[in-house]
Amino acid sequence: MGHVLILGGSGMLSGVALQLLADGHLVAVVGRSRGPLQRMVVRAGAAADRLVTLRLDYYDIPRLRGWIAHEQLMQGPIETVIAWVTPPADEVLQAVAAEVNEYQAAVGWTLLHVLGSRAAREHQDPVLTGPCRYRTVTLGFIREGTGVRWLSNQEIAQGVYLALAATGPYIVGQVEPWQERPQ
Numbered sequence: 001m002g003h004v005l006i007l008g009g010s011g012m013l014s015g016v017a018l019q020l021l022a023d024g025h026l027v028a029v030v031g032r033s034r035g036p037l038q039r040m041v042v043r044a045g046a047a048a049d050r051l052v053t054l055r056l057d058y059y060d061i062p063r064l065r066g067w068i069a070h071e072q073l074m075q076g077p078i079e080t081v082i083a084w085v086t087p088p089a090d091e092v093l094q095a096v097a098a099e100v101n102e103y104q105a106a107v108g109w110t111l112l113h114v115l116g117s118r119a120a121r122e123h124q125d126p127v128l129t130g131p132c133r134y135r136t137v138t139l140g141f142i143r144e145g146t147g148v149r150w151l152s153n154q155e156i157a158q159g160v161y162l163a164l165a166a167t168g169p170y171i172v173g174q175v176e177p178w179q180e181r182p183q
């Protein structure tokens with residue numbers, strides 16, 4: 001994977017970033033608030049020199065594109081993007097793809113789009129050009145004994161991490177039967 005960008009990576013996906021750092025990757029995390037990003041730097045410990053944090057609203061497309069171009073110029077091509085983007089996400093994903101494609105003429109790269117259960121039900125893949133392998137990971141719920149519950153942040157982070165190694169769409173927990181989801 002090498003160089004990984006996580007959009008919306010300072011909340012429930014912070015565990016994915018820390019695991020990728022532990023695996024030896026270079027990880028860039030985008031969020032808007034300073035506090036959660038700073039806490040990630042602290043938690044990264046000795047691996048913090050491979051963690052890039054950026055305070056940015058991903059809907060600010062010109063800034064997002066400019067920063068991705070700069071990041072790739074400084075650190076080399078991004079090979080994997082994990083996108084936890086509040087819908088509507090298409091414009092953000094298309095902007096990311098356009099910038100990452102610039103550095104990926106031959107090799108190809110992966111865009112893993114994280115979807116909440118509800119968003120996944122109405123989801124349509126965005127139209128993306130270039131050498132981008134687009135995949136989704138859907139966050140579901142868990143059946144436990146006779147009850148059901150939503151995924152914990154730890155389960156979400158672990159599931160998204162496992163989804164990176166999968167091929168095709170991936171579901172963490174279950175999304176069917178939908179009428180049995182937690183209320």
Ligand SMILES: NC(=O)c1ccc[n+]([C@@H]2O[C@H](COP(=O)([O-])OP(=O)(O)OC[C@H]3O[C@@H](n4cnc5c(N)ncnc54)[C@H](OP(=O)(O)O)[C@@H]3O)[C@@H](O)[C@H]2O)c1
Pocket residue numbers: 007008009010011012013030031032033034036056057058059084086115116117118139140141150151152153156
């Ligand atoms: N099973 C399911 O279907 C499911 C789905 C979704 C969520 N959940 C649960 O709901 C809880 C809360 O979800 P959440 O969405 O608040 O997730 P979160 O991952 O805790 O927060 C969203 C992340 O995206 C960043 N972000 C949001 N808007 C942004 C923007 N415009 N630009 C840049 N970064 C942005 C946030 O940082 P900043 O706020 O600092 O920008 C943060 O890093 C989770 O803990 C999870 O347990 C369950």
